[in-house]
Amino acid sequence: MKNLPLTHFKLNEKGNGFEDCSGLGDSFTCANAVACINHARLMSGQQCLSKEEVIVIIACLNAVYDDTSSIRHTLHEIARGCFAGAGCTIEDADKFYSDVCHKAAEEHYGGRNLRSLDTRRY
Numbered sequence: 001m002k003n004l005p006l007t008h009f010k011l012n013e014k015g016n017g018f019e020d021c022s023g024l025g026d027s028f029t030c031a032n033a034v035a036c037i038n039h040a041r042l043m044s045g046q047q048c049l050s051k052e053e054v055i056v057i058i059a060c061l062n063a064v065y066d067d068t069s070s071i072r073h074t075l076h077e078i079a080r081g082c083f084a085g086a087g088c089t090i091e092d093a094d095k096f097y098s099d100v101c102h103k104a105a106e107e108h109y110g111g112r113n114l115r116s117l118d119t120r121r122y
Helices: 028-043 051-066 074-087 090-109
Strands: 010-013 018-019
Touching: 010 074, 028 074, 051 074, 051 090, 074 090
Parallel strands: none
Antiparallel strands: 010 018
């Protein structure tokens, strides 16, 4: 993290988590953070971020926004920003978000009154 050229998040004072320092209220923060991580990896000869790694970053950034007093980004905004920053598609982000919502509904409602995965529309 310390060698990233520009970020909109930083380590907290305890050094055990992240906090938003962007002041921005849209998914640009997430797109920029992931693009910077991807750029740092590519410049050091590593592979670019996989979709699985992007999902981990989404979870981390979502936790940051859950714990800040700034404007709250939605999980959908975070997912779109992160997938876009990694060079993936908005459709990848929407599928991830839809799957997370469906899994959460299954957990909460036990599948009652849920539409089939095949009939979900976005």
